[in-house]
Amino acid sequence: MKGELLGKRILLGVSGGIAVYKACDLVRKLKKEGADLRVVLTTGAEEFVKPTLFSALSGAPCYTNKDFFTADGRIPHVELARFPDLILLVPATASLISKLRCGQSSELLLAILLATKAQVFIFPSMNATMYNHPAVQENLSTLKTFGYKVFPPYAGELACGEVGEGRLPEPDEINEVVKAFFKPKDLVERKILITAGPTKEYLDEVRFITNASTGRMGYLIAKEVYARGGEVYLIWGKDDEPEFPNLEPLHGIPKPRVYRVKTTEEMYLACENLFDEIDVCIFAGAPTDFKPKQTFPGKIKKEAKESLTLELVQTVDIAKALQKKRKNQYMVGFALEEEAKLEVYAKKKLLDKGFDLIVANPISTMGSKASKFLILGETGHKAFESLSKEELAKELVDLISQNLKLRAS
Ligand SMILES: Cc1cc2nc3c(=O)[nH]c(=O)nc-3n(C[C@H](O)[C@H](O)[C@H](O)COP(=O)(O)O)c2cc1C
Known part of the structure; x- marks a missing residue:
């Protein structure tokens, strides 16, 4: 069992x-x-x-x-x-x-x-x-x-x-x-920021582009960090409210603080506001990488346009922008990539964005119960053929906790 x-x-x-x-x-x-x-x-x-x-x-x-x-x-x-x-x-x-x-x-x-x-x-x-x-x-x-x-x-x-x-x-x-x-309380007094879920980029006040992220990965990491005594700051791109148990009576663990955001810009600003106070950032969110160059007030009337061509521009790269403000924060990224190029792309992203750790998983992970995962970083390389998201959250938080201890020693 x-x-x-x-x-x-x-x-x-x-x-x-x-x-x-x-x-x-x-x-x-x-x-x-x-x-x-x-x-x-x-x-x-x-x-x-x-x-x-x-x-x-x-x-x-x-x-x-x-x-x-x-x-x-x-x-x-x-x-x-x-x-x-x-x-x-x-x-x-x-x-x-x-x-x-x-x-x-x-x-x-x-x-x-x-x-x-x-x-x-x-x-x-x-x-x-x-x-x-x-x-x-x-x-x-x-x-x-x-x-x-x-x-x-x-x-x-x-x-x-x-x-x-x-x-x-x-x-x-x-x-x-x-x-x-029964979990170790190894993250007490650590302030941990986690992004989760998709963002929406609006064309007008009712239409937007987004992606298929469910936010579940970030939520499960937040739950694991919280259960281990960490102070969770969850930047949440989903419409529904994430639910956390009341762990306050256990060592006075503070309830996760949830910041609801819609657009990538809002996700970035929420992270930036908190960044100076934070010990660890885990970027498990799926911000939409492109937004319409122009947004329209109200609702674009169908009758007013025969056809519509969308010009998209890049949104802010949250992890890259925060790198410039980084002091001693431990930074963890995620990479959802084609399976054949998983490791190559993950290594490139690890270096480009200056992450301490990166979790790479194939596109098929979206919506699936278990998946292949690679975790790469300065302290080595871990590969898992099939892990559930709950198991990955635990493995990842174990690794972050060990690396924080190594850093402190
Ligand atoms: C229908 C019914 C429902 C009850 N529900 C509760 C309850 O929810 N909480 C409570 O403290 N007592 C409740 N009581 C009262 C307890 O059952 C009663 O105080 C009993 O002596 C408790 O015994 P215990 O502490 O040995 O279990 C209820 C009593 C009845 C008849």
Whole structure:
């Protein structure tokens, strides 16, 4: 089995809130990533679900309070307390939070929580008025001082019909938080600028030329940098908003700052404004290289022109223009080229633009799940026959991190 959580031992404590259904989906996702799981239900959770559901989903035992007292010489709460690398409380009810704050151990899960040395992540979920009650807020604040990481619920429509804070994050987001926890925090305090997505060059106010870039490569690199503690400045050429999990409770990691741009000029100006403060620039965006020489206000009327000849001029070369302002920034470029000339063109671009590293991939990468990649730079040459974009993001960020350490030594 392949997965980012292979061999990681995770204990999921489930308490009796409506969001219990999301915990089922979370188990599936963690299992798919290769995690070794144990699930423990509170008495409240047992009112909502049976342990068989969780044991079937996780492929591992699911414990309830019936397993607290055994007569076979084992001490289950101590065994289970020693098992995990990480404990997740999903969902965490007001009742569980209050008992944990007071150090109660009247249930299997509570006893495990007192006996464990593992990091515990608390995901509260409840009615908004309950969540904002001073007793709940004070309990959560105290638990933070004990070293627990509390991931606040989101505002939105709640199962009880109210609108407000109390909604559990989606299982995908919790999965991202878990994966981020296990990554090295080797980019803390590094400011990393990443360009992503295409740009648009306007002919009039509604028509433009662009390219087929999805922005996914840059987004995945941004996500990897963020999970490793880096400060992300994402210059984003797509229309939709990129989504990042809330990693703030992990070492106070700041949320990525996203700068939305349309044209290549706007992408350049956003980069230029930030450039002096930046440690690393990763140019994964696909700025449109040509723009109409003339743009028209409003919308060109079809009736007004029998035919239209477009004259195109080059847009600003972002990486080249920033070279002139470069101090000590580490610069990484991308090259999408014909497969037969991949290495030749990549080497030329590496030198022409003064990059420290270049990632070259064939044109067929566009829209595909996996591709051939070459990474060239001062510290060597790495070739991959078939990597997904997620895997490439990780390999690239590993290499950048190693090279930054070498530079500093
Ligand atoms: C239908 C229903 C839904 C509930 N949803 C929540 C909830 O989302 N969050 C919460 O804190 N409590 C919720 N409760 C209250 C808890 O189930 C109750 O406090 C229970 O004692 C919690 O037990 P536990 O902490 O052992 O799981 C709900 C109760 C009912 C009957």
